[in-house]
Amino acid sequence: MTIRPILTVPNPVLKQRSKPVAKVTDETRALMDDMLETMYDAPGIGLAAVQVGVPLNIIVMDLGKPNAKNGNSEDTEDGEDREPNPQYFINPEILELVEEQKPYEEGCLSVPDVFDEVERSIRVKLRYLDYNGKEVVEWAEGLYAVCIQHEMDHLNGVLFIDYLSRLKRKRAVKKVQKAEKLKEDA
Numbered sequence: 366m367t368i369r370p371i372l373t374v375p376n377p378v379l380k381q382r383s384k385p386v387a388k389v390t391d392e393t394r395a396l397m398d399d400m401l402e403t404m405y406d407a408p409g410i411g412l413a414a415v416q417v418g419v420p421l422n423i424i425v426m427d428l429g430k431p432n433a434k435n436g437n438s439e440d441t442e443d444g445e446d447r448e449p450n451p452q453y454f455i456n457p458e459i460l461e462l463v464e465e466q467k468p469y470e471e472g473c474l475s476v477p478d479v480f481d482e483v484e485r486s487i488r489v490k491l492r493y494l495d496y497n498g499k500e501v502v503e504w505a506e507g508l509y510a511v512c513i514q515h516e517m518d519h520l521n522g523v524l525f526i527d528y529l530s531r532l533k534r535k536r537a538v539k540k541v542q543k544a545e546k547l548k549e550d551a
């Protein structure tokens with residue numbers, strides 16, 4: 366497994382529309398293994414393949430799994446008190462979503478250190494292929510629903526800052542560019 370560099374805004378690759386995976390192979394799994402390691406290293410809770418420069422409809426996520434210590438507590442953002450629970454989504458589709466929306470403060474590994482509220486459906490019905498290429502249909506809610514909608518936006522070249530005002534979006538991109546430049550100069 367390899368940690369791959371994560372693309373940040375305003376890299377034009379992030380605006381690209383990803384393509385479906387024709388067949389789930391060992392190569393697909395190797396990519397997902399790399400993506401998961403890259404995500405854990407960042408650290409983050411979700412990553413789309415396009416964020417490591419591979420425009421394919423693939424997402425990895427880990428929202429953690431409640432452990433004995435915190436029982437069935439509500440969604441924790443950082444997953445700190447949770448057991449690892451990697452999830453893999455190949456060619457995900459949203460089959461249904463409920464009208465009710467809720468704001469949630471989102472962030473993105475491609476827009477580091479920027480956080481803002483985005484409204485999303487509180488429940489979505491998904492269809493996707495898992496790590497082994499097996500079809501799964503299920504409802505997502507809570508943080509799972511938020512995260513999968515955020516990640517699926519990446520597959521369409523949409524970032525969470527695209528939902529913000531023009532001014533906030535500009536400011537976010539500038540902030541990231543400035544931080545990247547500092548890193549380069551260091």
Ligand code: NI
Pocket residue numbers: 472473474475515516519
């Ligand atoms: Ni993101």
